[in-house]
Amino acid sequence: MPILSANGVTHLYNKGTPSQSKAIYDINVDIEEGELVGIIGHTGSGKSTLVQHFNGLLKPENGQIIVDGKDIWKDKKSTREARFKVGLCFQYPEYQLFEETVYKDISFGPKNMGLKEEEIHKRVLLAAEYVGLKKELLEKSPFDLSGGEKRRAAIAGVIAMQPKVLILDEPTAGLDPKGRDRILEMIKSYRERTGSTVLLVSHSMEDVAKIATKVLVMNKGQVEMYGTVDEVYSHSVELRNIGLNVPQVSKVFEILKSNGMNLGSAYTVEKAAEIILSKGGASV
Amino acid sequence: MIKDITIGQYFNGNSLLHRLDARMKIILTVIFIVSIFLCQNFWSLGLMLLFTLVTVTISRVPLKMVFKSIKPIAIIVVFTSLLNIFYIKGGTPVVDWKFIHITSNGLFTALFMALRIICLVVVSSMLTYTTTPTMLTDAIEKLLSPLKVFKVPVSTLAMMMTLALRFIPTLVDEIDRITNAQKARGANLDDGNFMQRIKALVPIIVPLFVSSIRRAIELADAMDCRCYTGGPGRTRMKQMKFCLRDFATLFVMVLFVAGIVVLNMYFGAVLVK
Numbered sequence: 001m002p003i004l005s006a007n008g009v010t011h012l013y014n015k016g017t018p019s020q021s022k023a024i025y026d027i028n029v030d031i032e033e034g035e036l037v038g039i040i041g042h043t044g045s046g047k048s049t050l051v052q053h054f055n056g057l058l059k060p061e062n063g064q065i066i067v068d069g070k071d072i073w074k075d076k077k078s079t080r081e082a083r084f085k086v087g088l089c090f091q092y093p094e095y096q097l098f099e100e101t102v103y104k105d106i107s108f109g110p111k112n113m114g115l116k117e118e119e120i121h122k123r124v125l126l127a128a129e130y131v132g133l134k135k136e137l138l139e140k141s142p143f144d145l146s147g148g149e150k151r152r153a154a155i156a157g158v159i160a161m162q163p164k165v166l167i168l169d170e171p172t173a174g175l176d177p178k179g180r181d182r183i184l185e186m187i188k189s190y191r192e193r194t195g196s197t198v199l200l201v202s203h204s205m206e207d208v209a210k211i212a213t214k215v216l217v218m219n220k221g222q223v224e225m226y227g228t229v230d231e232v233y234s235h236s237v238e239l240r241n242i243g244l245n246v247p248q249v250s251k252v253f254e255i256l257k258s259n260g261m262n263l264g265s266a267y268t269v270e271k272a273a274e275i276i277l278s279k280g281g282a283s284v
Numbered sequence: 285m286i287k288d289i290t291i292g293q294y295f296n297g298n299s300l301l302h303r304l305d306a307r308m309k310i311i312l313t314v315i316f317i318v319s320i321f322l323c324q325n326f327w328s329l330g331l332m333l334l335f336t337l338v339t340v341t342i343s344r345v346p347l348k349m350v351f352k353s354i355k356p357i358a359i360i361v362v363f364t365s366l367l368n369i370f371y372i373k374g375g376t377p378v379v380d381w382k383f384i385h386i387t388s389n390g391l392f393t394a395l396f397m398a399l400r401i402i403c404l405v406v407v408s409s410m411l412t413y414t415t416t417p418t419m420l421t422d423a424i425e426k427l428l429s430p431l432k433v434f435k436v437p438v439s440t441l442a443m444m445m446t447l448a449l450r451f452i453p454t455l456v457d458e459i460d461r462i463t464n465a466q467k468a469r470g471a472n473l474d475d476g477n478f479m480q481r482i483k484a485l486v487p488i489i490v491p492l493f494v495s496s497i498r499r500a501i502e503l504a505d506a507m508d509c510r511c512y513t514g515g516p517g518r519t520r521m522k523q524m525k526f527c528l529r530d531f532a533t534l535f536v537m538v539l540f541v542a543g544i545v546v547l548n549m550y551f552g553a554v555l556v557k
């Protein structure tokens with residue numbers, strides 16, 4: 001049974017006004033437990049709109065969202081449950097920090113769940129550890145952290161709710177390459193350690209290729225493709241047609257292939273290096 | 285939900301009222317408001333109503349929107365009317381039963397007051413419906429510019445007003461975003477008693493202030509970078525010019541005021557001293 005599914009989900013913004021617009025249309029997708037799904041798509045393709053449906057922040061005009069086998073709009077209680085089962089971390093989450101200390105800010109979510117003090121304490125420390133925040137930072141004001149630290153503190157605030165599904169909307173936006181790699185590394189190890197399902201919205205196909213097990217491609221409010229990294233990335237022509245760029249190494253491999261040197265396919269620099277090294281001796 | 289708040293309720297159009305100079309519209313509105321309180325009998329009151337109706341018709345603003353501007357003051361109108369009816373004495377008694385005493389003066393005052401307030405709101409809403417917020421601030425700046433003699437920083441004030449108006453939609457978006465982010469962490473904004481609800485706003489207000497201050501600093505830097513110094517000597521991209529239609533409308537307004545004064549003198553006051 002999929003942990004998360006959307007059945008015919010359609011969403012209209014500004015319903016009933018002249019500026020009404022269809023942001024997503026007839027979305028059908030099943031996400032299995034434990035996957036790490038990368039969601040990619042051109043800007044405005046409806047990625048953020050879709051993920052806000054998964055935790056019940058947006059109500060679909062048509063269709064259902066099923067979390068853990070339950071329709072989240074069946075009643076009020078189910079909707080609130082979905083908030084905690086599906087943790088959503090928005091783009092630029094550092095702008096939602098508000099407490100006096102980082103510790104208190106991370107405990108905001110667990111507190112809203114009505115957990116006991118001890119349990120909250122445990123969860124905060126664990127979440128801080130997952131995102132790699134040092135213990136001494138926890139007593140600082142969140143406004144005194146560096147940009148990257150703020151980002152990780154905000155993500156910890158969502159992780160501390162221990163959701164079954166963690167959704168991150170462009171968690172690496174606006175970070176330098178090092179900060180980006182750290183976040184990606186963190187997401188990967190978080191998933192491996194907890195076994196939870198992760199959805200990662202990203203503009204970078206390279207980032208997605210690095211850590212995702214499956215890829216969901218959105219285009220103009222609809223699902224264009226959904227499959228494993230290899231399945232999706234091999235359609236480079238279609239991807240380019242909808243305004244997405246396959247990673248640069250894949251392009252290099254394609255060019256090599258068209259020039260008569262078939263090395264297979266690679267979507268990350270590391271994988272490419274591996275292939276080249278393994279074949280190096282034979283073909284050069 | 286929060287998007288429903290309409291501030292700067294401009295209604296796009298190209299009617300005579302839209303094309304009038306904003307300064308003239310402000311002046312005319314002030315004159316009208318004063319003359320509203322000159323009406324003393326049903327004839328001048330009728331003239332005032334007629335004038336209001338004509339203004340609304342010329343503006344081509346849909347009646348639905350006009351009613352929307354009256355709705356918030358309906359309670360005030362009803363309340364003051366009731367007070368007037370029961371408490372104003374004088375004139376011929378209309379109802380005199382047990383403790384209820386209603387006089388003609390009371391009834392008339394109530395009627396006059398209600399109609400005055402409604403006309404006042406309708407005509408001033410015509411001003412905001414047909415003038416963009418930027419035009420309004422420009423016009424206010426121009427009209428207040430004589431105060432510069434007294435060292436009032438008029439252009440700075442006008443710039444502040446323009447910026448404030450400009451950032452309202454941005455702030456509304458920001459509030460939406462922060463609210464969603466905190467809801468995603470289980471913030472409960474819809475339930476609970478009054479105190480709980482106030483407390484629930486803290487996670488929204490703090491980030492909102494932080495980001496507003498950040499935005500303000502960035503904006504100030506950006507203005508500095510473009511050598512904005514404010515103060516005297518700044519010119520406008522859109523120059524305001526009075527033209528024939530402005531003076532023609534002013535003439536109509538003068539006729540209207542004269543009409544009210546004449547009707548008042550000719551027919552006398554309705555309220556008995």
Ligand SMILES: Nc1ncnc2c1ncn2[C@@H]1O[C@H](COP(=O)(O)OP(=O)(O)OP(=O)(O)O)[C@@H](O)[C@H]1O
Binds near residue numbers: 022023041048
């Ligand atoms: N609050 C809103 N009100 C009205 N329209 C909206 C709103 N949010 C998004 N839209 C519209 O819905 C469509 C999908 O937007 P969405 O934010 O989901 O795209 P996205 O894939 O997340 O884009 P990006 O990569 O730029 O974040 C866009 O056309 C956008 O203009």
Ligand SMILES: [Mg+2]
Binds near residue numbers: 047091169
């Ligand atoms: Mg988005």
